[in-house]
Amino acid sequence: MGKRLPAGADLFDPGHRPDPARATTPAAFVAAMRHYRVWAGEPSYRRMEYNCGGVCSASRFHAALSSDRLPRLTVLSAFVVACGGDEAEYQRWAAAWRRIRTNPRNNVPS
DSSP, X not given: OOOOOOTTOOTTSGGGXXXXXXXXXXXXXXHHHHHHXXXXXXXXXXXXXXXXXXXXXXXXXXXXXXXXXXXXXXXXXXXXXXXXXXXXXXXXXXXXXXXXXXXXXXXXXX
C-alpha cells in the first residue's frame, strides 16, 4: 500500500509539484503537464482559457494535454499561467521543454 498523506495535507505543497526536469521524452513531458494541472486544482479547460486571458483556447489546452507530442512554447507559457504559475515556474518548464525539443533522440518534428 502506498504512503498516505496526512489529514489536511496540501497538495499545492511544492514537495508534491510535478518536476518537468524529470521528463526525458515528449510523452513524459506532457504527462508531467497533466500532473501539474491536477496539482493546480484541476481547473477546467474553460477556466484555464480564462486564467490565461484567452491567449490559448480551451480546445487547444485539451488537444495539448491529450497528445504525446510537445506543445508549442506559446501554449506551454499560457498553460503555466492558466495553472497559476509565475515567471520562475514558467522558466522551469521552458528549460525542460527546450532540452527535450533539442534532443535529437526525441525526433521531434518542427
